[in-house]
Amino acid sequence: MKKIPLQVYVDQALHQQLRLMAKRKKVTQAELIRKYLYQGLQKEPDLHDPALDIIGLGTGKTADLSERHDHYLVLREKENWKD
Structure with a gap:
């Protein structure tokens, strides 16, 4: 090392x-x-842990976040994909 x-x-x-x-x-x-x-x-939690992306995800933008949280996490993950 x-x-x-x-x-x-x-x-x-x-x-x-x-x-x-x-x-x-x-x-x-x-x-x-x-x-x-x-x-x-x-x-310490991993800085790249996708589960941490949920923090602040539903700040008043989506009324159905509690019911469709998986859907919104997938959308957020797709936004971060590189073509």
Whole structure:
């Protein structure tokens, strides 16, 4: 895995916690930060999750959204297709 440098500023309290945790786990601070970043990103929903497109879809435009939501999701998905 190619590593790309990333500079992050943290406050003194966080730095102290990070330093102590890295020492306790016998790893580098960088390794610990990478681990925490991976864990945090795994908990986030995928940014390209089509299910998230439903948010704001029926903002007063369609009266039958609750009954025909699948239909409107298909239309939205077709709009995003590239020819």
